[in-house]
Amino acid sequence: xxxxxxxxxxxxxxxxxxxxxxxxxxxxxxxxxxxxxxxxxxxxxxxxxxxxxxxxxxxxxxxxxxxxxxxxxxxxxxxxxxxxxxxxxxxxxxxxxxxxxxxxxxxxxxxxxxxxxxxxxxxxxxxxxxxxxxxxxxxxxxxxxxxxxxxxxxxxxxxxxxxxxxxxxxxxxxxxxxxxxxxxxxxxxxxxxxxxxxxxxxxxxxxxxxxxxxxxxxxxxxxxxxxxxxxxxxxxxxxxxxxxxxxxxxxxxxxxxxxxxxxxxxxxxxxxxxxxxxxxxxxxxxxxxxxxxxxxxxxxxxxxxxxxxxxxxxxxxxxxxxxxxxxxxxxxxxxxxxxxxxxxxxxxxxxxxxxxxxxxxxxxxxxxxxxxxxxxxxxxxxxxxxxxxxxxxxxxxxxxxxxxxxxxxxxxxxxxxxxxxxxxxxxxxxxxxxxxxxxxxxxxxxxxxxxxx
Amino acid sequence: xxxxxxxxxxxxxxxxxxxxxxxxxxxxxxxxxxxxxxxxxxxxxxxxxxxxxxxxxxxxxxxxxxxxxxxxxxxxxxxxxxxxxxxxxxx
Numbered sequence: 001x002x003x004x005x006x007x008x009x010x011x012x013x014x015x016x017x018x019x020x021x022x023x024x025x026x027x028x029x030x031x032x033x034x035x036x037x038x039x040x041x042x043x044x045x046x047x048x049x050x051x052x053x054x055x056x057x058x059x060x061x062x063x064x065x066x067x068x069x070x071x072x073x074x075x076x077x078x079x080x081x082x083x084x085x086x087x088x089x090x091x092x093x094x095x096x097x098x099x100x101x102x103x104x105x106x107x108x109x110x111x112x113x114x115x116x117x118x119x120x121x122x123x124x125x126x127x128x129x130x131x132x133x134x135x136x137x138x139x140x141x142x143x144x145x146x147x148x149x150x151x152x153x154x155x156x157x158x159x160x161x162x163x164x165x166x167x168x169x170x171x172x173x174x175x176x177x178x179x180x181x182x183x184x185x186x187x188x189x190x191x192x193x194x195x196x197x198x199x200x201x202x203x204x205x206x207x208x209x210x211x212x213x214x215x216x217x218x219x220x221x222x223x224x225x226x227x228x229x230x231x232x233x234x235x236x237x238x239x240x241x242x243x244x245x246x247x248x249x250x251x252x253x254x255x256x257x258x259x260x261x262x263x264x265x266x267x268x269x270x271x272x273x274x275x276x277x278x279x280x281x282x283x284x285x286x287x288x289x290x291x292x293x294x295x296x297x298x299x300x301x302x303x304x305x306x307x308x309x310x311x312x313x314x315x316x317x318x319x320x321x322x323x324x325x326x327x328x329x330x331x332x333x334x335x336x337x338x339x340x341x342x343x344x345x346x347x348x349x350x351x352x353x354x355x356x357x358x359x360x361x362x363x364x365x366x367x368x369x370x371x372x373x374x375x376x377x378x379x380x381x382x383x384x385x386x387x388x389x390x391x392x393x394x395x396x397x398x399x400x401x402x403x404x405x406x407x408x409x410x411x412x413x414x415x416x417x418x419x420x421x422x423x424x425x426x427x428x429x430x431x432x433x434x435x436x437x438x439x440x441x442x443x444x445x446x447x448x449x450x451x452x453x
Numbered sequence: 454x455x456x457x458x459x460x461x462x463x464x465x466x467x468x469x470x471x472x473x474x475x476x477x478x479x480x481x482x483x484x485x486x487x488x489x490x491x492x493x494x495x496x497x498x499x500x501x502x503x504x505x506x507x508x509x510x511x512x513x514x515x516x517x518x519x520x521x522x523x524x525x526x527x528x529x530x531x532x533x534x535x536x537x538x539x540x541x542x543x544x
Contacts, residue, residue: 028489032499034539069539078489085538126538146538157541333542346542416500452539453498 028075036347037449039064044339044426044442047091048348049328051355052339054432054439064092067347069125079134083145085126088112089348094119125159138167147179150209150223150257151270152292153331154307154358155324164207171214177207181325184231203229203246205325217261223272227251227325246325248284251276264296278319286310286322292334300374303384305334311364311391322364327357335369336384338424339442340404345450353388353401353426353442364391365401380418383407390431400429408446416453422446482516483509487524499536506532 255272410420
């Protein structure tokens with residue numbers, strides 16, 4: 001073989017080798033997502049955010065809805081990626097054009113469930129950069145991202161714009177974060193000489209979180225959350241919002257939590273105390289505590305959960321009601337309820353008897369929940385019972401919100417596709433007597449197809 | 454000329470053998486899960502990824518170093534968080 005031919009052969013083999021090696025070094029495009037279809041036969045759900053009805057002669061009806069979520073991650077390497085997450089919600093048949101109630105993500109009839117579809121339904125949930133800093137060794141997430149508290153989301157779980165840094169040192173994991181979840185500063189009018197620009201009327205959340213793994217079975221955590229709400233602290237009424245969220249000016253929340261495994265049992269207790277300023281004359285002093293757990297029993301496991309949020313039915317003096325940011329950003333999925341609490345499987349219609357307001361407009365609530373879940377080959381099932389009450393009596397002197405029983409049976413059609421049927425029934429308590437004395441007990445039957453990839 | 458053909462054949466066989474690297478046997482490390490290497494032809498859905506990560510973690514120190522195991526556990530948490538975000542029931 002001549003030198004030229006050898007060179008040619010070497011070049012050809014090198015090119016082929018390079019061709020095989022390049023994809024491993026290139027950007028990884030990672031797609032994940034989910035699709036859920038849900039059909040409801042119910043006398044209580046209104047579709048969307050509106051709360052579960054407690055009304056006399058409530059009519060039963062059937063409606064269906066769907067949700068798709070698409071997550072695209074552009075991963076340069078294990079230390080750097082951009083995460084994007086989108087959502088598409090639709091009610092079958094669309095929603096009435098003039099319905100001012102809105103349907104999550106779709107307003108004024110802009111719902112592709114309408115005749116001939118074609119509508120804007122794409123929502124942006126997250127867009128954030130996730131990278132490991134080579135200097136500090138900390139992980140940073142910058143941008144619009146999901147964040148959940150360490151208290152089963154009774155305080156806050158939301159997608160928010162912010163920055164959070166997390167660093168692990170041996171068994172300790174610490175996080176420090178800042179989120180700006182509200183900036184109501186109005187755009188500067190051409191004639192406005194008083195407003196100096198964005199960032200004037202804002203609400204911010206500061207997060208300090210520490211977790212320490214004592215051993216492989218026990219982790220303890222401590223947190224400090226701080227909310228500074230300056231959205232209404234101004235005399236410039238032309239630019240300040242009339243209804244700030246949250247409805248307090250300053251909040252400190254300190255708490256402890258743990259994750260403990262004892263043989264076949266897992267228990268997660270938590271407790272927190274809040275203090276701060278409702279406004280310039282009223283202070284806040286509130287607390288919460290609770291626990292969730294799971295114990296393996298037989299072919300499945302027993303789940304239990306409970307919580308208490310302090311309340312106040314006295315309008316004078318300091319406020320003792322547990323504070324959240326907004327009802328729409330609170331959860332207690334460990335309850336496994338469908339009506340008393342928003343269901344953990346919910347999509348577009350994600351609400352409860354109190355409209356997700358576990359503070360019950362300041363009265364506070366408490367709940368105890370238990371259930372059993374298991375699988376048999378491709379069949380899965382669960383049954384649950386729960387009870388909720390307000391922490392303080394309402395104006396009529398009543399507290400009991402109600403008792404719910406529910407059950408679900410499903411089948412795994414494929415590894416990633418499951419079909420299920422669920423039923424839930426709630427016995428209303430006397431809390432509703434003052435506003436709806438003859439209210440029918442709410443119920444629902446749910447059919448569901450769920451695909452995740 | 455025959456040598457050149459052999460060289461080319463060797464190169465082609467390398468090309469065709471690459472996807473096989475992605476399969477990790479009981480005593481092999483899964484480089485794709487561990488370090489995002491040799492991920493060609495792999496498109497794991499999220500539940501399969503969680504299943505695979507659990508399987509690799511179960512191999513323990515027989516296959517992985519303690520640091521690598523920690524990395525796999527971190528990835529399992531990260532993937533579980535992604536699934537949780539996808540299924541979060543916000544309205």
